[in-house]
Amino acid sequence: MKAVAKETHTRGVNYELMEAMAQIAREKSVDKTILVETLEAGLLSAGRKRFGQTANIEVKFDEPSGRILMKLTRRVVEDAEDPAAEIDLEEAQQYESDARIGQDFVQELTLEDLGRNAIAAAKQVLVQRVREAERERIYEDYHDRVGEMVRGTVQQVDRGNIYVKLDRSEAILPPREQIARDRYHQGDHIKAYIIAVDKLARGPQIILSRTHPEFLRRLFESEVPEVAEKIIEIKGIAREPGSRAKVSVLSNDDKIDAVGACVGIKGSRVQAIVRELGGEKIDIVPWSQDAVVFVTRSLSPAKVLEAQIVEAEQKILVTVADDQLSLAIGKGGQNARLAAKLTGWKIDLISKSERDRQKDFERRSRIDIEDLEAAGPKLREKLIRAGIETVQDLLRAPMEEILAIQGIGEKTAERLIEEAKELQERRGRELAEEVARAAAAASQQASLEGAAGEQSSPVAEGTPAEEGALSGQDDAAPTEPKPEEAVEPEESGGDAREETRSDAS
Known part of the structure; x- marks a missing residue:
């Protein structure tokens, strides 16, 4: 005996469940098939919790009409011992007067028959499955996009973390991957670089970065067509995010100047990148296979007088003019440090006067x-x-x-x-x-000169003209030690050079 299933009313609990499913499908962009399968599995589980684990329950979701059809099939017996699989004849005849022992009795079920606790459990199963489906979708969509630059909108800034809306997904920009000068607010547009997609993360799976050296490469690709088309190749990048960067470039076309193309007319291209990075200074260096030439160029804007490879110590000894030493070292050793990172060489900076003294000592030794x-x-x-x-x-x-x-x-x-x-x-x-x-x-x-300056001359008592001549000599006396004073910047420069050597290495 079979009973015709009645239309389940989409009100009350049923209506809430349908609305929740529709909202999830819209917001999470989850395949409807997954939702239907999950809903059916959830209701089946709820039904078995209500009637027993061995209950023969059939659940079917009619998507076009939005109806949920549920049927419970039990065997009609005189006295039921297993309520999950059997029904008393007397109880069966209350639903169907012609019910007989041995027949299969099919009972229609509604969501209300399952109880509110069972429905809540079904909803929880649905939500959990949707979350898993969403995570799988995000991973499938983005795990092949690691290394790409993306554009998004800031959704929220919480405890230093910036949450970014990317199309149908959410990403996170942690504090360690942010440029110090960055200040973003809700609704701001943002560019960043995908460094990882974590399938097991509890929060957003997509991890972004604005400090990664490759982010700078992607910015050049977006601003310089020749870089995107591989006509100009970026050979290396050294960055101290938010402060300064050095980029080595090589043109694969002899007719195109790599540095000029990256800089753009009146610096338009590189300035667009500088603005995106919050004022980070960018040095564009022509790449060279010759290590000496490459290191010389990488120390720009300082002008190098001489560079020599010291094979025994795997370093390059670079000589600059005395007045160029501080420029070559840079603030806090930054210029030399970035040059060493860009070229892969340990750079030892030295002033010309110090180098001349070294050469003289080596010659005499x-x-x-x-x-x-x-x-x-x-x-x-x-x-x-x-x-x-x-x-x-x-x-x-x-x-x-x-x-x-x-x-x-x-x-x-x-x-x-x-x-x-x-x-x-x-x-x-x-x-x-x-x-x-x-x-x-x-x-x-020095002692003799000091004593001579302190002695009083008998001529001081002479004519005013003589006194004036002597006072003129006294005024000129302090200028005599100037050559000795000029050595002091060399000494301080030498100290700075020693510090920079360790930094650059």
Whole structure:
């Protein structure tokens, strides 16, 4: 026996459930099929909680009409022992007078028959499933878009986090990924870079950044067509977000100037990027395969006099004019630090006067291999052919390399090294004595000049003209130490240089 299902009224609890489902479908853009399947599963679960886990309940959602059809099928028996699967004959005949023992009795159910608690549980299942479906949709839509720049609208700013509306999804811009100067309010438009899509996150799954170096690359692609079309290639980016950035560029077309194209007419292109980044200064550097040339360019706006690769220490020694040292270092060592990051080289900055002193010291410290008395003419020639031209070269060379030279045994090598050490120590003492004598002479000269300035001359009592001449000399006297004072910026510059070396590395 089958009973015809009645139309379930879409009022009360049923109406609330339908409205909730319709609203979720609109706001979350979830597939209706998923909603229907979830609703049917939720109502089935609610029905079994009400009538028993073994109850034969059928739930069907008629989408066109918005009706929910639910039927409970039980076997008619004389005395029901299992209410979930059986119904008393007497109770069945109250619904259908011709009901007989052994027949299947189909009872229509409404949402009210399930009880409010069961309906609430069904709604909870529906909401939970919709959330899961939404998270899956967001992950599928955006996990392939990591590395893209997106545009959105600020929805909310809470505890430093900026929540951004992206089409049908929500993203978050954490404080650590924000530029310090950024100030956003609800409704503001914002550009950012997708750095991750977290499927397991409790909040928004899409993580944005405005401090990532690649965000700057995407901005150049949006503002400079040649970059987007790969005519101009961005080889590297070094950023200190909100403060300064250096970008190395290379043109794949000889007719197009990479730097000029990125800057734009009257700086229009790069200025648009600077405004987007809140005033972050951008240096555009022509890329070069030659490390020396590339490092020289990367230290712009400072002008480099000389750059030399120091292979042993894997660094580049850069010499600049004394008045360019602070510019090359930059505020807080920023210029040198960004240049090192951009080029991948450790950069050692030094002023020209300091470099000249170093070269002079190296020249005076040099001891030619000919000065070794323990080495005869033929042995010296063999050492020179092996690349050992000075005593310093000999002391730096590994013992295995020295023993590899024909005619040199272990004892000879030890004798050569011992004499080389003695010669170097002797030369060191001589240079130290020269420095001490020069310092003493300079101190004595300064004392004499100071004493002469303090002495009163008998001529001071002479004619007014003579007094005027003397007072003119006294006025000029303080200008004499100026060359010595000029050394002070070099010393402070040297200190700053030492600090910057560690920063740049």
